[in-house]
Amino acid sequence: MMKFKVSGLVADLMPNIRLIQGSGHFMLNYHADNSGALHTLRLGYCCVTLVFMLLQYGCNFVNLVLERGDVNDLAANTITVLFFTHCITKFVYFAVRSKLFYRTLGIWNQPNSHPLFVESNNRYHALALKKMRRLLYIIIVWTSFSAIAWTSITFVGESVHTTKDPENENLTISEPIPRLLVRAWYPWNAMSGMPHMLTLIFQVYYVFFALAHANLLDSLFCSWLIFACEQLQHLKEIMKPLMELSATLDTYVPKSADLFRAPSATSQDNLIENDYNSKNEDLKGVYSTRQELGGHFRGAALQNFGAGGVGPNGLTKKQELMVRSAIKYWVERHKHVVRLVTAIGDAYGVALLLHMLTSTIMLTLLAYQATKITGVDKYAATVIGYLLFALAQVFHFCIFGNRLIEESSSVMEAAYSCHWYDGSEEAKTFVQIVCQQCQKAMSISGAKFFTISLDLFASVLGAVVTYFMVLVQLK
Amino acid sequence: MERFFWRDMIGMNIYILRIVGLWPKNYEIYKPDWYFLYAAISTVLFMTPNVLFQTLNIIFVYSNLEALTETMLVCVAELLGLLKIYTFIKNIGMLKRLMVILESDIFQPKNSRQRLLVEPAIKLWKMIYHTLLGAVVPAVFLWLIFPILNGSAKKYALPFPAWYPYNFKKSYFYELTYLHQAIGTSLVALGDYNIDMLISALMMYMGAQCDILCDNLKSLGAESNDFGQKLKICVVHHKTILRFAENCNVFFNFIMLGQFFTSSICMAMALFRLALVTPSSFEFYTLLSSIMSVVMQIFTYCWFGDEVQSKSDAIAYAAFESAWTQQCLSDKKSMMIFIRRTLVPMKLSTFKLFYLTLETFVKILRSAVSYYTVLRQFGGLK
Numbered sequence: 001m002m003k004f005k006v007s008g009l010v011a012d013l014m015p016n017i018r019l020i021q022g023s024g025h026f027m028l029n030y031h032a033d034n035s036g037a038l039h040t041l042r043l044g045y046c047c048v049t050l051v052f053m054l055l056q057y058g059c060n061f062v063n064l065v066l067e068r069g070d071v072n073d074l075a076a077n078t079i080t081v082l083f084f085t086h087c088i089t090k091f092v093y094f095a096v097r098s099k100l101f102y103r104t105l106g107i108w109n110q111p112n113s114h115p116l117f118v119e120s121n122n123r124y125h126a127l128a129l130k131k132m133r134r135l136l137y138i139i140i141v142w143t144s145f146s147a148i149a150w151t152s153i154t155f156v157g158e159s160v161h162t163t164k165d166p167e168n169e170n171l172t173i174s175e176p177i178p179r180l181l182v183r184a185w186y187p188w189n190a191m192s193g194m195p196h197m198l199t200l201i202f203q204v205y206y207v208f209f210a211l212a213h214a215n216l217l218d219s220l221f222c223s224w225l226i227f228a229c230e231q232l233q234h235l236k237e238i239m240k241p242l243m244e245l246s247a248t249l250d251t252y253v254p255k256s257a258d259l260f261r262a263p264s265a266t267s268q269d270n271l272i273e274n275d276y277n278s279k280n281e282d283l284k285g286v287y288s289t290r291q292e293l294g295g296h297f298r299g300a301a302l303q304n305f306g307a308g309g310v311g312p313n314g315l316t317k318k319q320e321l322m323v324r325s326a327i328k329y330w331v332e333r334h335k336h337v338v339r340l341v342t343a344i345g346d347a348y349g350v351a352l353l354l355h356m357l358t359s360t361i362m363l364t365l366l367a368y369q370a371t372k373i374t375g376v377d378k379y380a381a382t383v384i385g386y387l388l389f390a391l392a393q394v395f396h397f398c399i400f401g402n403r404l405i406e407e408s409s410s411v412m413e414a415a416y417s418c419h420w421y422d423g424s425e426e427a428k429t430f431v432q433i434v435c436q437q438c439q440k441a442m443s444i445s446g447a448k449f450f451t452i453s454l455d456l457f458a459s460v461l462g463a464v465v466t467y468f469m470v471l472v473q474l475k
Numbered sequence: 476m477e478r479f480f481w482r483d484m485i486g487m488n489i490y491i492l493r494i495v496g497l498w499p500k501n502y503e504i505y506k507p508d509w510y511f512l513y514a515a516i517s518t519v520l521f522m523t524p525n526v527l528f529q530t531l532n533i534i535f536v537y538s539n540l541e542a543l544t545e546t547m548l549v550c551v552a553e554l555l556g557l558l559k560i561y562t563f564i565k566n567i568g569m570l571k572r573l574m575v576i577l578e579s580d581i582f583q584p585k586n587s588r589q590r591l592l593v594e595p596a597i598k599l600w601k602m603i604y605h606t607l608l609g610a611v612v613p614a615v616f617l618w619l620i621f622p623i624l625n626g627s628a629k630k631y632a633l634p635f636p637a638w639y640p641y642n643f644k645k646s647y648f649y650e651l652t653y654l655h656q657a658i659g660t661s662l663v664a665l666g667d668y669n670i671d672m673l674i675s676a677l678m679m680y681m682g683a684q685c686d687i688l689c690d691n692l693k694s695l696g697a698e699s700n701d702f703g704q705k706l707k708i709c710v711v712h713h714k715t716i717l718r719f720a721e722n723c724n725v726f727f728n729f730i731m732l733g734q735f736f737t738s739s740i741c742m743a744m745a746l747f748r749l750a751l752v753t754p755s756s757f758e759f760y761t762l763l764s765s766i767m768s769v770v771m772q773i774f775t776y777c778w779f780g781d782e783v784q785s786k787s788d789a790i791a792y793a794a795f796e797s798a799w800t801q802q803c804l805s806d807k808k809s810m811m812i813f814i815r816r817t818l819v820p821m822k823l824s825t826f827k828l829f830y831l832t833l834e835t836f837v838k839i840l841r842s843a844v845s846y847y848t849v850l851r852q853f854g855g856l857k
Contacts, residue, residue, distance in 0.1 A: 406827075416816040417714060421707045421809055428808045435815040458828075473853045 008108040009227065012129055016136055016220055017105075023212040024049030026095040029102060049209065050091065056206045057081075057088055059184035066185055072372070073161060075365055079386060080182055082362040086355060086393075087210035090217045093351045100347040104224065107340050114329035116245075116322075117238045124237075128230035132223040139219040146389060147208040153385075154181050157378035181207050218396055221348045225400040225444070228344070231337045232407040235330060236414035242330060243418040246323040246427035320426075327430050334411075334437075341404070341442045352397065353446040356456075359390055363460065366390065367467035371475055387464075394460055401444050401452030409441035479584050481577045484597050485676045488604065488669055495666040497563055502575050504568045517662060518560065525659030526553045528637040535638055544748050546636060548741060548765060553660075555737040556667035562729050563670050569726050573677070576719060581712050582684055589690050593683040596782070600679045603775065604672050614768075615664045619657045628653075635660065670730070671772060677723045678779035678823065678831075684716045685786035685821075689793035696798035703806045710813055713790070717821065720783070724823050731776065731825040738769050742843055745769075750850035766843075773836060780823045780831025787821035 010017065010030055021027050026046045028039065064077040094101065113121065159179040177183065178190040181203040190199040366387050373380045412435050420431045444452045482489065492498040496514035505511050530550045536542040563570075576582075584590045622628040631644040633656055643652040691709055696702040745766045752758050791814050799810050823831045 412816070412819070416812070420812060421710055425805060425808070428805070428812065432808060432812050432815065435812055439815075439819070454828075470849075473849075 008111070009105050009224070012132060012227070013105070013220065013223055015133070016216065016223060019136075019140075019212075020216050020220065023209055023216060025091065025213065025217070026098055027101075028098075046095075050095070052202075052206065053088060053091060053210065053213075056182075056184065056203070057084055059186060060084060060182060063183050063185040067161070067183075070161075075369055077183060079362055079365050079369065082358050082365070083386065083390075084182075084210055085358050087214045089354050089358070090214045090351060093354070094217060097347065097350075100343070101220075104340070104343040104347045107343050108227075108336075111336060112329055112332050114326060116241070116326060117234075117329065120234055120238050124230045124234040127233075128227045131226045131230070135219055135222060135226065139215050142392070143208075143211045143215045146385075147204070147211055149385065150181055150207055151204055153378060153381060154179060156381075214393070217351070218393065221344065222397060222400040224340070224344045225404050228337055228341050228442075229400075229403050229407045231333070231340075232404075232411060235334055235337070236407075236411055238326075238330065239414050240418040242323075242326050243420055243423050243427060243431075245319070245326060246424045247419065247422040320424075323424065323426060327426070330430075334434075338442065341444070345444045349445060349447045352444070352452060353449055355393070356446055356450070356460075359394055359460070360463075363387070363390055363464050364467055367464050368471055370468055371471045391461065391464075395457050398452055398454055398457040401456075402454040405441045405443045405451075405453055408438065408443075411438040479590060481582070481680060482574060485600075485604075485673070488672050488676060491665055492669050492673065495560075495662050495669065497560065497567075497666060497670075499567070499571075502571050504571055505564075514564075518564070521655065521659040522557060522560065522663050522666070525637075525656055526550070526557050526663065528639055529553060529635050532636050532638040536636070542636070544744055548744055548748075549635060551737050551741050551744075552765075552769075553663055555733055556663040558733045558737075559670050559730050560663070560666045562733070563666075566726050569722070573719065573722060573726065576715075577680060579715075581708075581715055582687075584687055585691070589687050592686050592690055596679050596683050596686070600672075600676060600779075603675070607668065607672070607771065607775075611664060611668050614764075615661055619660065622653075671775060674723075674727050674730070675775050675779045677727075678783050681716065681720050681723070681821070682779070682782045682786040684712075684719070685783070685790060688712050688716065689786075689789055692790070692793040693796045696802060702798070702802045703809070706806060706809055706813065709794075710809075713813070713817065720821050720823065728826055731831070732828075734772065734776070735825060735829055738773055739839075741769050742766055743846065746843060746847045747850060750847055770840070773839060776831050777833055777836035781833045784820045784822055784832060787817070790817040 006014065014030075017027065017030055021030075021042075024046050028042055028046075031038070031042070060077070060081050064074070064081050067073040067077055111121075158174075158176075160174040160176050161183075176191075178196060178199070180190065180200060184203075186199060188195050190196050366383060369383045370387065373383060415431050415434045415438070420428060423431070446452065450456055489498055496510075496517035499505050499510055499514075505514065529546070530553075533543065533546055533550060536546055584593060619634050622632045622634055631649050633643070633653060635656055637656070639652065641648065643649055688709060691705075691712070695705050695709070699705075745762050749759065749762045749766070752762070794810065794814050794817065797810075799807060802810075825831075829835050
């Protein structure tokens with residue numbers, strides 16, 4: 001049991017952690033007071049939640065077995081059971097592998113720092129915090145909205161199902177069933193009155209908490225990814241001042257005209273300088289090659305070290321030390337980010353694999369159900385609701401996984417685009433190693449089976465559409 | 476040596492764009508002057524109403540499936556053309572700045588050898604341009620005079636079925652409406668086609684710049700001993716090419732997305748119809764030719780995009796062919812960093828969803844063929 005000190009990722013993600021603890025996940029750390037009694041109380045709360053979830057899931061499953069005669073019912077019940085499998089899986093997964101989660105949450109407790117780059121670090125940290133909060137609000141709103149929509153649609157339309165007519169084997173009649181959120185078998189009669197009310201309330205609790213279990217854990221994963229991406233942005237940003245710091249104090253301006261061949265007198269470079277240096281908002285980057293080749297920026301930091309007899313191609317001792325420490329900071333910070341991403345992958349990879357497996361089967365069945373839509377009614381609304389929710393869950397982690405891949409592969413471009421050719425030998429070696437190291441993008445994989453990226457989402461979407469089209473044709 | 480003007484290579488393209496109303500003079504953007512008025516008349520008075528009335532007609536032929544698919548095919552293609560034109564107008568500032576950058580010193584070929592080097596690419600583009608122009612213009616022309624040819628002009632039939640808020644079947648109204656449709660449709664078709672070729676030209680320029688860079692790299696260190704400085708200029712050249720490519724990509728991102736999206740819808744609908752009509756009937760050939768035109772549009776993009784990628788791949792090899800072995804350690808290190816960067820190919824894409832390569836083109840063809848085969852099977856079953 002850790003001593004309670006709020007720092008690093010835990011401090012940033014505190015709202016998320018509190019919500020996770022509140023929903024009944026087995027997260028027993030991060031409390032100020034961890035004495036025996038309170039700990040047992042919290043553990044008891046988690047166990048009770050687990051028991052309720054499993055009981056209700058069991059009731060769903062029994063209902064599935066009982067209603068397996070009718071194909072439509074079988075399909076619908078299987079979809080419901082698979083949907084809640086996500087939630088149970090995530091719950092049990094977290095309970096079993098909470099150590100890995102704690103390790104990931106504690107990885108950023110002691111980040112390094114450098115006086116030159118503190119401001120940039122804080123800025124990106126604040127940006128990450130803002131994004132994580134925003135994500136959490138969106139997830140909360142989405143979960144609540146889904147739970148409320150589910151509850152309200154229960155009270156729309158008839159609450160019946162079709163069974164074989166006891167008199168005539170070839171006909172079917174509709175028999176009323178309890179008006180509940182999820183079809184389940186209960187050992188008591190939940191048709192009306194007090195049992196019905198209690199069962200309804202229990203089911204509302206169940207649906208809301210099950211959705212919360214799955215979504216909050218996913219949002220924890222995505223918040224980690226947001227943090228890693230902002231750290232990479234920070235590293236990309238400080239590359240340029242780092243190069244400037246190590247730039248030689250040589251002010252030789254090579255004349256490109258002489259070096260290759262003189263272009264004609266009607267050089268149109270002046271068009272570039274005059275016309276749009278002030279309004280190049282659309283275009284990225286500085287286009288003035290004169291600025292690139294000749295002179296260079298002198299960062300404020302350089303002015304502190306510039307004085308005192310510096311030769312045309314050398315750096316002062318102080319400057320050299322500063323450069324070395326800056327490079328060390330950059331490299332250590334990058335290694336830290338790599339450690340964080342590896343820990344995230346270890347912690348959540350298997351959960352993603354299980355999620356995708358369940359989703360694939362569920363989406364196939366949903367495609368089949370979608371072909372039976374005949375009009376705008378309760379059935380259509382429920383099928384589309386399931387579909388949108390499942391796709392949104394997959395999209396949620398795919399988009400952040402994709403961002404991580406893009407950010408980490410653009411580090412090399414950032415290294416290349418700064419003025420490395422003006423830098424000292426040490427800086428050039430550093431750029432070389434960075435380019436070499438960062439060519440392979442950092443990505444999260446589902447236990448090495450697949451990579452989490454927008455390609456995955458596109459293939460899932462494409463598969464659903466294909467199944468739907470084929471099944472519609474077969475109808 | 477007089478200056479090499481990249482713009483002159485695509486003179487005809489720019490001229491036709493100017494006629495359609497999409498190219499303000501030289502390097503300027505739209506200003507409140509006569510050309511702006513001309514462009515406004517062309518888009519708002521001719522192109523937009525034409526497409527709009529044809530699209531509205533869909534509502535009226537909703538029940539008849541054959542007429543519906545026919546109308547939808549043409550309308551979707553025309554809507555795409557209109558979308559391209561409007562996006563083009565919106566981004567004209569960006570485009571003009573790109574043209575200015577293209578004429579900068581660092582992009583100029585340094586000697587006659589380099590001018591000869593870029594000739595083949597320019598020639599290829601010109602050949603494709605003229606061939607497709609030779610296909611598009613007669614096709615549009617034939618379509619427009621079709622009612623006159625088959626006599627339905629006497630029954631007041633228009634080349635494209637459309638709904639008008641007035642009765643056009645009266646004497647003078649009919650001629651005016653016919654003329655309006657003719658001008659509107661040809662403007663949209665010409666504008667659409669020329670925008671495609673302009674984007675291909677931009678990609679061709681990127682490829683030509685890569686060729687020039689390769690040539691510069693190969694001759695590094697050969698005769699003089701300022702390897703370091705020249706390498707630095709090559710690096711700056713490379714960076715400028717990369718930024719140019721990035722900005723071009725931003726310019727035509729939206730256009731490409733619209734193109735791929737509508738092309739797939741057009742092809743899907745045409746293939747759907749194709750699977751249901753009997754082969755070697757007149758309709759079969761019309762549908763086939765419309766599919767071919769869609770395929771050609773996508774092909775030009777994918778081909779030139781692929782060219783850019785393969786030419787950028789050659790840069791690393793060209794750098795290796797320079798006289799790097801005799802240089803100092805510092806220059807060798809710079810060379811290493813440069814080569815490391817050039818190993819990453821320059822890929823153009825639509826919002827990173829589809830890359831403009833021949834692979835994508837093959838994938839599209841493959842899925843179209845399998846879609847058609849499956850539909851024919853089910854058409855047979857029915």
